[in-house]
Amino acid sequence: MKKLGSQTVKFENPPSIIGTATIVGPKEGQGRFKDYYDLILKDSIYQEKSWEKAETKILKEAVEMAIKNSKIPTSKVEYFIAGDLLNQIISAGFAARELGLPFLGIYGACSTIAQGAILGSMIIDGGFAENLVAAVSSHFCTAERQFRFPLELGNQRKPTSQWTVTGAGAMVLSSNIQNPRITHATVGKVIDMGEADPNDMGTAMAPAAVDTIIRHFQDTGKTPDDYDLILTGDLGSIGKDIAEDLLKQKGYDISSKYSDCGVLIFYPEQDVHAGASGCACAAVVTCGYVYKEMLKGKYNKVLLVATGALLSTTSSQQGETIPCIAHAISIENL
Amino acid sequence: MDFVMAFVVGGLICLIGQILMDTTKLFPAHILVLFVTLGAVLSGLGLYQPLVDIGKAGATIPITGFGHNLVTGVIQDVDQYGLLGVFTGALRSAAGGITAAIVFGFLMALLFNPKSK
Amino acid sequence: MPIITKEQQEYKNFAKSKRPKPPLLKNMIMAFIVGGIICTIGQFVLSFFISRGLTPGQAGGPTSIVMIFIGAFLTGIGVYDKIGKYAGAGSVVPITGFANSIVSPAMEFKREGFVFGVASKMFIVAGPVLVYGITSATLIGLIYYLLKLL
Incomplete structure (x- = not known):
């Protein structure tokens, strides 16, 4: 299996x-x-x-x-x-x-x-x-x-x-064998914690990221120590803070190796408020920085938890809350 | 003196808008709709004209002044034409502003493109 | 509206404590100053028309037209959104902001054509303003008419 x-x-x-x-x-x-x-x-x-x-x-x-x-x-x-x-x-x-x-x-x-x-x-x-x-x-x-x-x-x-x-x-x-490789994948469930503000995606998505991270650890038996870097997609500074706190409450302290692509892409002085988002957010960090540093061996075990908010302008205008998802992949040098 | 009062009254109306924007979930579009309606209602109650007397352009330039302008027109036309004035007054008095907004809007859209951010 | 569970309510309260507040005082000061400046410019225009022999009542119309032109032009050359970033309501509430709300979507949707793009999107913000402004003014006019009959 x-x-x-x-x-x-x-x-x-x-x-x-x-x-x-x-x-x-x-x-x-x-x-x-x-x-x-x-x-x-x-x-x-x-x-x-x-x-x-x-x-x-x-x-x-x-x-x-x-x-x-x-x-x-x-x-x-x-x-x-x-x-x-x-x-x-x-x-x-x-x-x-x-x-x-x-x-x-x-x-x-x-x-x-x-x-x-x-x-x-x-x-x-x-x-x-x-x-x-x-x-x-x-x-x-x-x-x-x-x-x-x-x-x-x-x-x-x-x-x-x-x-x-x-x-x-x-x-x-x-299927050619060379590093880095995708060893595990955790498919997330849609989580909706009742947030409805389309100008505050980080808060809406953080619980989905937390759910997937905990599920990943429980399913694989891994702990945060099994990774050099745990990276969420685009929670931004507020969502990252929330995710870290929620994980701590559930007994997982990942703060020493945790970051968020949305927090990292821009410097704070670039005036992007809570950070970056968008499909390309997790993608350019993973395919750029993470991939290239894995080739050099700076990181050997990375958990990417890309997050998404599954809303539309129609659902927002109809007053719906924001359903969110997070998928995790382990990228490792074997 | 008119300039000082215009600054203060206009500034205060915008400040109220800012407080609403920052403390509620209202978007700028909601603020504009709210303010135009508020201006109309205050005008109907006879409360906006005193503000115009004090603040001059400070009370007419904010969008509340647009609501006031619409109501002033309606009331003038009702006085002159009766029931028909209910339907003609608002747009008659705002005709210049609305036409300017449409024509200049169209013209600018022909001339310019949005800049990349 | 979806029903909020107890768990969701708890999260709402928790998230609220994490959420940064807008810098209200700074925003208020900026809105006051920029809004004030725009109205002062309006006063200059108004005074100009009055000095040319119009009554204050007559001068209001041409003043609006000039201010709308200024707002539309600054939007066209890409300046108004930069003012708006700092001024907030200070540049939204004046009639120049109304012009901005017409020009910005008209420009933005030019690529979708001149009928379904420019002309129809022009009113995404201005349309509601006109609808509610005109409807409320008309209702007030009707009430005024009925009161006069009494």
């Missing part, structure tokens, strides 16, 4: 991450991980006619770069698993139109990169493919106009609000 406990999978032949690529916007390029991105755009419209076209283009180029970095010919890539934040995941669908790869479109809001990695790993460990690529994108300007307000509207952002990352991250997964 490859299944551990109720929600976790232990891969028999852990799939390898054989190549990654990240593309980010100019603001992200001034942030903490500026040396880890493959391409930093000078302008987030990227010579396109609309923000949506720009997002499609960065997703497509990130996938092409990742395949190139993996040294596998494109003809050997069997699936393209991708998602984004836009209605009907148009960035992913339109990138797939350009790429011409068999496409599985997925949606997990900002947790999508972990969802893609889990499904991809299952496909590979299940023997249904040898190589595939999982990718996501998000774009500040496309997300703002879909979820919030026109860019030029003179409104004040709340201190709890987060800044959608402009960027794309792609990883090529393979």
